[in-house]
Amino acid sequence: MTADGSRDSTRFEQFARAYQRRLYRTAYLLCGDAESARDLTQTTLAKLFQYWHRAGKADNPAAYARTVLTRTYLAERRRRLRDFLAHSHVDAPPPSVGPELTVTLLTALAELPPRARAMVVLRYWEDLDVRTVAELLRCSESTVKSQCSRSLATLRTRLGDPCLYATRT
Amino acid sequence: MDMFPESAPQESEERLVREAMAEAAEGAPPLPDLVPVALAVGRARRARARAAIGGGMVGVVALGVFGAMLPSWGTASPVSARPTTGAPAPTSLHAGPRRAPVHIQPTPGESSMADLPAAERKRQEEFQQQAAAVLNELLPAAFGTVRPVDLAVSRYQGSSGDHVFPVVFSVRPTGGLAQEPPCQDVPAAKYQCERVNLMDGMTAHAITSTGISKGGKEVVGVSVSFVFKDSTVVLSADGDDSAAVSAPVTADQLLRVARDERFLRLVRYAEASPMEPRQESAHGG
Numbered sequence: 001m002t003a004d005g006s007r008d009s010t011r012f013e014q015f016a017r018a019y020q021r022r023l024y025r026t027a028y029l030l031c032g033d034a035e036s037a038r039d040l041t042q043t044t045l046a047k048l049f050q051y052w053h054r055a056g057k058a059d060n061p062a063a064y065a066r067t068v069l070t071r072t073y074l075a076e077r078r079r080r081l082r083d084f085l086a087h088s089h090v091d092a093p094p095p096s097v098g099p100e101l102t103v104t105l106l107t108a109l110a111e112l113p114p115r116a117r118a119m120v121v122l123r124y125w126e127d128l129d130v131r132t133v134a135e136l137l138r139c140s141e142s143t144v145k146s147q148c149s150r151s152l153a154t155l156r157t158r159l160g161d162p163c164l165y166a167t168r169t
Numbered sequence: 170m171d172m173f174p175e176s177a178p179q180e181s182e183e184r185l186v187r188e189a190m191a192e193a194a195e196g197a198p199p200l201p202d203l204v205p206v207a208l209a210v211g212r213a214r215r216a217r218a219r220a221a222i223g224g225g226m227v228g229v230v231a232l233g234v235f236g237a238m239l240p241s242w243g244t245a246s247p248v249s250a251r252p253t254t255g256a257p258a259p260t261s262l263h264a265g266p267r268r269a270p271v272h273i274q275p276t277p278g279e280s281s282m283a284d285l286p287a288a289e290r291k292r293q294e295e296f297q298q299q300a301a302a303v304l305n306e307l308l309p310a311a312f313g314t315v316r317p318v319d320l321a322v323s324r325y326q327g328s329s330g331d332h333v334f335p336v337v338f339s340v341r342p343t344g345g346l347a348q349e350p351p352c353q354d355v356p357a358a359k360y361q362c363e364r365v366n367l368m369d370g371m372t373a374h375a376i377t378s379t380g381i382s383k384g385g386k387e388v389v390g391v392s393v394s395f396v397f398k399d400s401t402v403v404l405s406a407d408g409d410d411s412a413a414v415s416a417p418v419t420a421d422q423l424l425r426v427a428r429d430e431r432f433l434r435l436v437r438y439a440e441a442s443p444m445e446p447r448q449e450s451a452h453g454g
Contacts, residue, residue: 012211016207021200025194029190034197037197038201045203045211046210046214049215050211050214050215101189101192102193105190124187125187125194139411140411152186155182155185159185159186
């Protein structure tokens with residue numbers, strides 16, 4: 001390995017070790033189960049390393065990684081549908097254990113189409129603004145707003161009265 | 170007009186969802202260190218990409234032969250095919266005007282044709298020109314002008330008025346593992362699959378899938394896929410998602426495209442001289 005290649009790997013390792021947990025959490029909200037989230041995070045990190053010559057020079061490698069993660073998730077969902085594996089994955093497996101709110105949330109998220117789920121996670125977990133989400137998902141800002149609005153309504157129905165959870169936080 | 174302002178009544182819902190997500194994410198099971206495997210897999214992906222490009226260089230040599238096999242695409246009909254003696258100069262491969270490729274900026278995680286070595290890039294661009302001309306002839310007029318997209322050899326785009334219709338024409342090697350996937354409807358996903366005879370005992374899957382666009386409108390896309398030797402061939406046409414307009418083609422019409430000899434010549438060339446990376450199982454998501 002050349003000196004440049006070695007430095008490349010070192011820089012990637014530093015970034016990946018610092019950021020893998022964050023990526024995994026986002027993946028967990030997208031996938032709904034730990035195993036799929038680990039696979040998605042692993043694939044994302046591998047892709048990042050493959051293109052590290054570009055990703056490492058990005059203004060914000062963390063944002064770059066988040067974009068890779070989201071698009072890998074959506075591409076994989078499309079591939080599954082096309083491969084007819086979708087019928088067994090349309091409804092994500094319910095989380096086996098966890099606090100009531102988490103179980104309810106992950107079940108509700110599983111009912112959203114993958115793209116809508118990604119919008120909600122990016123908007124309310126990653127705390128990205130509407131414009132950034134629209135750019136990341138290559139759609140209009142109004143699409144993001146309308147999808148998020150509908151998804152919020154769905155989630156609210158599932159999660160119930162906010163007051164029920166108020167004492168938890 | 171903004172139909173969906175993020176108004177104050179949403180705030181409590183948003184807060185609830187944010188808190189629930191934070192709680193769920195914090196409660197995710199422990200994560201082992203993924204970096205060593207990511208490095209190994211990433212290196213393997215780099216090596217495979219280099220190998221694919223190397224393999225593609227062989228196809229550059231074959232381009233002359235391919236060109237000799239092809240009719241004049243722009244005005245092509247079986248009768249109007251040019252004589253096939255002698256390899257034509259590259260410029261003579263196009264009977265019609267060159268179609269300016271649609272530029273799409275590659276985004277994180279995406280490679281583009283600009284990343285290819287010059288010779289391989291030229292080969293793929295030539296192929297795209299041929300394919301765009303054939304698709305332009307064979308797809309319904311409502312697709313408008315079909316142009317290559319410079320992101321990948323499999324990407325094309327029809328545009329008519331304000332509407333843009335993404336088209337994928339992919340011939341992807343499988344390394345001898347080509348298998349016809351099951352063909353089943355998925356009503357919950359508004360996904361219909363029909364197994365049909367393509368020709369000479371070859372079968373294809375004609376798929377119609379419906380997505381929901383903004384405003385809750387349904388947008389229909391269609392695709393045809395089949396196994397050709399050791400490759401999987403996919404021809405798909407999607408609707409204009411932002412305008413909520415379905416692809417202006419039916420599965421039957423797409424099948425007619427796939428049966429056309431001009432289309433099949435492209436398939437034969439792409440199968441013999443692959444331009445796309447080998448299909449592999451992807452995990453995650």
